[in-house]
Amino acid sequence: MVTRSFQEEYVKILRDYLSAQGEDQLYGAQQLGKWMLSQDISPEEITDLHARALEQLGEVPEFVRSSFSILTEIMIEYGNEHRSVNSWRNRHQQMESEIAVAKAMQQSLLPSEVPVYPELEIGVVSIAAKQISGDYYDFIEQSEGRFGLAIADITGKGMPAAMCMSMVKYAIDSLGQMELGPDEMLHHLNRIVGRNIDPSMFVTMMFGSYDSKEHCFRYAMAGHEPGFLYRSAEGEFYDLEGRGNALGLHPNSAYEVQEIHLEINDVLILLTDGVTECKNNRYYLQREELVHHLQKEVGESAQKMANGLYNRLLLLSQFDLLDDYTMIVLRRT
Amino acid sequence: MDLLIKTTSLETEHRVVLGGDIDAFTAPKVKETLMSLVTKPDINHITVDLEAVEYMDSTGIGIFIGIMKECIQRNRTFEVHKLSPRVERLFRITGLYDHIAIRKGESE
Incomplete structure (x- = not known):
């Protein structure tokens, strides 16, 4: 009044x-x-x-x-x-x-630091397109110098993606203790995800386990954008092999394990589709062009390589990357 | 951000032509249209033509996964025609390609 x-x-x-x-x-x-x-x-x-x-x-x-x-x-x-x-x-x-x-809660689901192992560099760039991201990655400590590595893309963005991500994170945490093979891990995750999310949602994931003593990487794919392997001896990039249904797509999905041995200066590049969906006006970057840009970052440390590629793609997209962007680089030294 | 949806209903079959962008903005409309067809009685076959689709993101793939599941449950067949190389790649990577009928050539 x-x-x-x-x-x-x-x-x-x-x-x-x-x-x-x-x-x-x-x-x-x-x-x-x-x-x-x-x-x-x-x-x-x-x-x-x-x-x-x-x-x-x-x-x-x-x-x-x-x-x-x-x-x-x-x-x-x-x-x-x-x-x-x-x-x-x-x-x-x-x-x-x-x-x-x-x-803030979602940030707490992502690792706050990368693990440290001898003769191995790990670099990470993960940027959300909006406030809440659909990209997820994690490092899981395993026995005898091995560690698990998950990189995933959850369909959609915003709240549903954040909620699904926390489910995936807790499932990986509890399954992680069993030290399952990558194929078994994806098999279990597929059942958990399939039972608990909207029928139109799905999660693509690559799950792998890196043996830092043997420098051997065993992984399986669930509908995820293939990463790259750089062979230093040949100076060439190769697509990571492997296919499998995205998590949540079909209840009976089998996953197969792929195995790679890294030599000194070989580089593994794992990514989400935000990297390959980089758009220059209405034109999409092809994987060959991505390789061309990656090629220019060869010789740098893992983190510098990840940063360098992100900066290149940011420039290409005129500072407008539409999707969440995550890249993990592993380099044997 | 433009979306085109054209549906033709035959006796026991629906044909849907999609065009433009299928992304987070247009996906709800596409989903609503396709779901309403799948859940109709007396329909046992749905064909979706994607020739005019310029862009599809993972939200779009999600719609097709949802429709595929609904069709399996309701014992209906679902067929996708004329995928662009980019869309076909998405269908292949996610594994969707192995679970629905895909026809590359003309829909007639």
Whole structure:
């Protein structure tokens, strides 16, 4: 409700203005207007305030007094709109803060650091296109110098992707203790994902296990964009072999294990489709062109190679990478 | 961001021609159209022509996975025609290619 002092202030500004018509009063009115907005004073209250202020300043002709009834009715409509906008604004702020919480929670699902092993460099770049990402990766400690590595892309973005990601993460965590082979891991994940997500959602994943003593990488693919293997001796890039149904696509899916032995200076490049979906205007980068860009980063450390390629693709897409982007580089030294 | 959907209904078969972009923005419309056809009684075959599709992302693939599952459940057949090389690659990588009938040539 309008307080007495506020009403007095209004009357004062109005009186001074009517006698002097100065800029000062207009400025005063502006400030008062801002204060009114901050106090959520409705338009119809202001109409009423003005009518009462006029009464204090002198004789108000009957037709002017009556005319306020019309103005008040109109202002009531504006007032309703004003209140509903305010309530939307509040809800919007509430959602923004919920999304910020979800983003923070999601960040906590991704590893905060990469594992360290002798004779092996690991580089990672993972960037979300929107606040909440559909890309997931993880390193899982295993026995005897081995570690598990998952890289996945969850369909869609936003909340459903974030919720699905936490399911995948916890499933990997609990299955991880059993040190399953990559094929068995994907087999179990497929059943878990298939039972728990919307029929139109799916997850593509590459799961592998790296033996840091033998420098042997055993992996299996579930509908995931193939990565690359760089053979230093030949100076060539090769597509990683292997196929298998995306997780959640079909309940009876079998996965096969592929095995690669890394020689010194060989590089494994694992990625999500945000890397291969890089778009230059309406034109998509072909895998051969990606190799061409990768070729220029050969010789750098794993992290520099990952950073270097990301910067190249960012430039190509004119700083507008549409999808979540994740690349993991493993380099035997 | 343009999407084109044209459906033709024959006696026991529906034909859908899709065109334009099938992405997160247009996917709900595509899904709604296809689902409403799959769940109709008296229909046992659905054909989708993708020749005019310029872009499809993983959300689009997800729709086809959802439709495939629905068709299996309802004992209906589902066929996809004229995939572009890019879309065909997505179908192959995800494994969807092995689970639905694909015809590369003319739909007639």
